[in-house]
Amino acid sequence: MTGWPAHAVDLDDIAIGSLFKLYPLEDLFSDPFGLELLRSNLQFLDPAWKLALSNKGVLPLLWERHRGHPNLLEAYFDDGAPLRPGWVRKPLLSR
Numbered sequence: 001m002t003g004w005p006a007h008a009v010d011l012d013d014i015a016i017g018s019l020f021k022l023y024p025l026e027d028l029f030s031d032p033f034g035l036e037l038l039r040s041n042l043q044f045l046d047p048a049w050k051l052a053l054s055n056k057g058v059l060p061l062l063w064e065r066h067r068g069h070p071n072l073l074e075a076y077f078d079d080g081a082p083l084r085p086g087w088v089r090k091p092l093l094s095r
Contacts, residue, residue, distance in 0.1 A: 008042050018043045022050075056090045 008016040021028075021044045028034040052058075059075035066072060078089055 008037065008040050016042060018045055020045045020047065022047065054093055056092050 008019070010016055019042055025044075029038065056075075057077070059073070060077050062069075063072055063075045083089065
């Protein structure tokens with residue numbers, strides 16, 4: 001795939017300067033075409049609402065408000081204490 005232009009183009013061969021991204025970057029860049037995007041001048045725009053979906057801080061808040069709900073797992077903010085058997089720590093921001 002060498003010799004590609006330094007910019008992405010649409011089906012009408014018009015340069016794309018910015019791209020509103022809904023697709024995970026790790027999946028995009030694992031695709032052969034995605035590797036070419038690393039060499040392009042394309043600017044990726046991430047929608048702000050994705051931050052809310054990837055924020056694990058909502059889980060302890062939901063548990064606090066709806067303790068025992070069958071669709072929720074028991075969750076708390078990390079206080080640094082040793083974990084109980086069967087518990088895990090999750091990063092605050094992740095998918």
